Amino acid sequence: MNYENELKKIIKNLDNKNFIKVIHDCKKLINLKFNNAIVYNLYGLALQKIYKYDASIEMFNKSIEIQENNFIAINNLAVSLKAKSKFKLAEEMYIKCLKIKPNYVISILNYAKLKQDLNQIDEAIKLNLRALNYNKEINETYIFFNLTELYKSRGDFTNARKYSKKLIEINPQNIYANILLSEFINYEVEDSHLNKMVKIFNQNNLKDDETIELAFAIGKVYDKLKNYDKAYQYFKLGNKIKKKQIKYNFLDHSKLHNSIIKVFKNIDLKKIKKEIIKKKVIFICGMPRSGTTLVEQIISSHNQVLATGENNFLSNYINKNYIRNFSLSEKEFFKDVYSKDNLIQNNFFKALDEQMYNSQVFTDKTVQNFLWIGFINIFFTNSKIIITDRNPKDICLSIFNINFKNGFMNFAYDQKDIVNFYGLYSDMINFWKESFPEKFYIIKYERLIDEPENEIKKLIKYCDLKWDPNCLEHYKNKSPIMTASIKQARRPIYKSSKNSNKKYSNHLNEMFSLLKN
Numbered sequence: 001m002n003y004e005n006e007l008k009k010i011i012k013n014l015d016n017k018n019f020i021k022v023i024h025d026c027k028k029l030i031n032l033k034f035n036n037a038i039v040y041n042l043y044g045l046a047l048q049k050i051y052k053y054d055a056s057i058e059m060f061n062k063s064i065e066i067q068e069n070n071f072i073a074i075n076n077l078a079v080s081l082k083a084k085s086k087f088k089l090a091e092e093m094y095i096k097c098l099k100i101k102p103n104y105v106i107s108i109l110n111y112a113k114l115k116q117d118l119n120q121i122d123e124a125i126k127l128n129l130r131a132l133n134y135n136k137e138i139n140e141t142y143i144f145f146n147l148t149e150l151y152k153s154r155g156d157f158t159n160a161r162k163y164s165k166k167l168i169e170i171n172p173q174n175i176y177a178n179i180l181l182s183e184f185i186n187y188e189v190e191d192s193h194l195n196k197m198v199k200i201f202n203q204n205n206l207k208d209d210e211t212i213e214l215a216f217a218i219g220k221v222y223d224k225l226k227n228y229d230k231a232y233q234y235f236k237l238g239n240k241i242k243k244k245q246i247k248y249n250f251l252d253h254s255k256l257h258n259s260i261i262k263v264f265k266n267i268d269l270k271k272i273k274k275e276i277i278k279k280k281v282i283f284i285c286g287m288p289r290s291g292t293t294l295v296e297q298i299i300s301s302h303n304q305v306l307a308t309g310e311n312n313f314l315s316n317y318i319n320k321n322y323i324r325n326f327s328l329s330e331k332e333f334f335k336d337v338y339s340k341d342n343l344i345q346n347n348f349f350k351a352l353d354e355q356m357y358n359s360q361v362f363t364d365k366t367v368q369n370f371l372w373i374g375f376i377n378i379f380f381t382n383s384k385i386i387i388t389d390r391n392p393k394d395i396c397l398s399i400f401n402i403n404f405k406n407g408f409m410n411f412a413y414d415q416k417d418i419v420n421f422y423g424l425y426s427d428m429i430n431f432w433k434e435s436f437p438e439k440f441y442i443i444k445y446e447r448l449i450d451e452p453e454n455e456i457k458k459l460i461k462y463c464d465l466k467w468d469p470n471c472l473e474h475y476k477n478k479s480p481i482m483t484a485s486i487k488q489a490r491r492p493i494y495k496s497s498k499n500s501n502k503k504y505s506n507h508l509n510e511m512f513s514l515l516k517n
Contacts, residue, residue: 003034010042022046037067044076053080071101075110082114087354090114105131105138112146118355119309121154141170148180155475157184175200175210179217187221194221208245212238216403223401223503232507235401239413242403248410250420252326256371257424259327261431264374266330267337274342276381279349282463283376284365286388287425288409289398291445295388296365298456298474302465306359307477310406313351315368317344318375337378344379361465367408370425373432377439384463385440387429392422392515393501397508415511422515446498 006029013021026043029036044059060077064070078093094111097104112127128146131138144163151160161184167177178197185193200206201214215238222231282299286292300307322333336343352362369376376383396419399412411421432440441462448455456471470476505512 003029003036007036007038007042010039014042014045017049019046019049035066037063037070037073039063040066041070041073041076044073044080048076048080048083051083053083056080057084069100071097071104071107074100075104075107078107078114079110082110082117085351085354087114087118087356103134105134109143109146116146116150120356121150125150141167141174144170145176145180152183160184173200175206175214179213182217182221187225191225194218194225197221208241212242212245212403215241216401219401226503228503228507231401232504236507238403239400243413246410246413248413248417250411250417253411253421253424255326256323256328257428260371260374261428263328263330263333264431264435267334267374267378269378271338272378273340274345274379274381277345277349278360278382280361280382280384280464281348281380282361282363282384282386283369283373283380284363284386284388285369285373285440287370287390287395287399287422288367288404288412289395289402290388290390291443291448292365292367292388294445294448294474295386295443295459296363297477298459298471299463300363301470301474301477302361302460302463302468303470304359304465304468305361305363305463306357307363308352308355308357309364310366311351311355311364312366312368313348314344314364314372314375315366317347318372342379344375348380361463367406370428373429373440374435377436386459386462387440387442388445389442390445391499391501393512394497394499396422396511396515397501397504398497400508400511415508416514419511419514449498 006025010022010025013019013025022042023046026039026046029039030043040059040063044056044063047053047056047059057077057080060073060080063073064077067073074093074097078090078097081087081090081093091111091114094107094114097107098111101107108127108131112124112131115121115124115127125147128143128150131143132140144167147163148160148167151157151163161181164177164181164184167174168181171177178193178200182193182197187194197214197218201211201218206214215234219231219234219238222228222234282305284292284295284299296307296309299305321336322329324332370387373385376385396415399409399418400415402412404412411417441459443455443459453472457467460467460471501508501512
């Protein structure tokens with residue numbers, strides 16, 4: 001057998017995404033005692049591509065055992081470790097890989113993505129800039145996109161604009177580059193770019209995803225220019241196409257909502273005893289676009305608090321362990337509720353530790369938090385729960401005007417779906433109020449923007465934190481923001497978002513009339 005030819009065939013199959021064939025042929029060579037580092041690395045890559053991360057880790061380790069300085073296998077091992085949420089080990093592997101091969105751009109950028117996912121934005125920026133040093137080996141477009149998003153997330157809009165313009169220089173017709181740039185332009189001064197986006201939008205060869213992205217972006221620009229009729233037309237079209245793309249069934253949300261209420265009605269709180277620990281999580285719960293990002297920015301401006309944003313740790317654990325076919329499993333849940341162990345809390349803090357969050361007080365504003373208020377009260381005995389309340393018309397309008405990346409938000413592209421979801425949310429919050437009276441703090445968005453100093457001081461007091469004047473300058477907080485509220489939360493509190501629904505009252509009669517009912 002010509003092993004060199006066999007390896008070439010395996011590599012070709014890997015390139016052609018014939019992963020099962022790759023696995024079969026690698027096994028065949030290994031059974032023939034061809035214990036080559038390249039074979040194990042290719043075997044690991046094929047397993048990685050079909051999401052068998054544990055098995056891929058085993059193969060990469062065997063490859064490294066045979067060839068200690070196999071920087072390619074070390075990088076691939078780091079990728080699988082990250083996929084298994086073993087972030088500390090993944091970082092060790094990236095460091096090891098780049099010590100062997102400092103100019104290995106693939107590993108530099110993979111390491112940068114790990115840093116970004118760990119909310120270590122400054123480190124992610126440095127790594128992307130480092131990759132730019134290797135001109136012959138890089139995809140500048142990819143790195144410029146990274147840098148634009150990273151600088152935007154930390155509120156450095158000057159550099160975000162700089163790199164979005166570099167993207168335009170590479171390809172003036174790049175749709176996503178133009179959309180990024182649109183976020184940093186003052187269209188009252190520079191209106192030529194709007195005309196360019198409209199021209200691109202009117203092309204006949206756009207894919208649905210491109211049409212959706214451009215429609216929402218152009219709608220935002222017309223909204224800034226106070227041309228609400230045109231803004232609505234673009235928002236309406238973007239929502240219409242997105243609605244066709246997604247699979248959303250309101251009955252699924254309704255089923256989950258009803259099952260949670262049913263299970264919690266049967267809980268005997270007197271029988272539950274969970275340990276109290278010093279660490280504290282401040283859970284910020286509310287409808288999307290109700291001010292949760294702003295509240296998190298305010299609280300995490302405190303010198304003792306660390307923001308974790310929408311970390312999804314609690315949601316992921318609950319969905320994995322207790323939710324079955326959009327219902328809360330009473331049997332599985334009660335087993336942990338009445339146990340002396342505190343599995344949910346322990347898992348949560350383990351996840352924080354794995355992502356290298358180091359503090360005694362954290363904030364969590366995951367969008368699904370309102371569903372889990374009962375869980376939080378039981379399993380996080382030292383927690384604080386804040387509910388953000390805002391004019392429902394303003395909330396629903398704001399949801400209608402955004403193309404969300406989060407699958408949980410699939411209700412957002414139809415006026416009736418938005419109102420129905422809001423109804424479920426309101427019903428759930430009322431249930432928690434009845435079940436756990438005096439267990440949480442409700443902050444009214446309109447009062448917060450009308451009387452910021454007074455409301456912020458009351459908020460910080462509720463969190464059992466000493467007063468820190470930094471909380472009044474939340475817009476200087478460099479905690480990363482990855483949500484649609486990024487630009488608003490980076491500004492001093494302003495009042496223009498109050499009663500914004502009136503601008504669209506002629507267009508959203510269906511939604512607003514349903515809200516009244």
